[in-house]
Amino acid sequence: MGFLDNLSDMFSDITITKRKRKPMQTVEIKVKMDCDGCVRKVRNSVTSMKGVKSVDVNQKQSKVTVSGYVEPKKVLNKVKSTGKRAEFWPYVQYNLVSYPYAPQAYDKKAPSGYVKNVVQALPNPNAPEERLSILFSDENPNACTIM
Structure with a gap:
């Protein structure tokens, strides 16, 4: 039994590493x-x-x-x-972008309904004048209640 105990001790020290599965x-x-x-x-x-x-x-x-x-x-x-x-x-859907006709966003080679994904096309969250101008816009259905 000495040999078998030695053999089991040797294999118990080996750690089996599990591979991480890549995300879907x-x-x-x-x-x-x-x-x-x-x-x-x-x-x-x-x-x-x-x-x-x-x-x-x-x-x-x-x-x-x-x-x-x-x-x-x-x-x-x-x-x-x-x-x-x-x-x-390199493209995102047209309706997901705030400014689809920004200088570098509009691309004639893009498939219909898509524009390039550039920073200029996304809204700037730190721009308060944009949020205030939307409040009094004609497209805002609640603009009458604010005025």
Whole structure:
């Protein structure tokens, strides 16, 4: 029994490290795709990654949406490995931005309903004159009660 006790002591000191599971993420990437072959090539490259749950390719918007337990940088590198020019999706929906026609936000190349995600398009929370001007605006339904 001396040998077995020694052996069990040796294995009890080894700590088993558990891997942290990556969080579920949705990664949106802008990729220039010209034909159905390009779409298939990008879809197959991303689908083969470990942890990918779903892949949605929209050729008209040049957008690839990947959901799963993946890292955004690895997905971007995998799409770039197909030989396509790719970048993270730089646009936000038009209705989520306060100033969609800010100098750098409006982009003619953006899909319909989207503008670029830039700081100038977002409202400045420290600007009190903007909040006061909204109070007396014609679009505010409660403006009559204030006056």
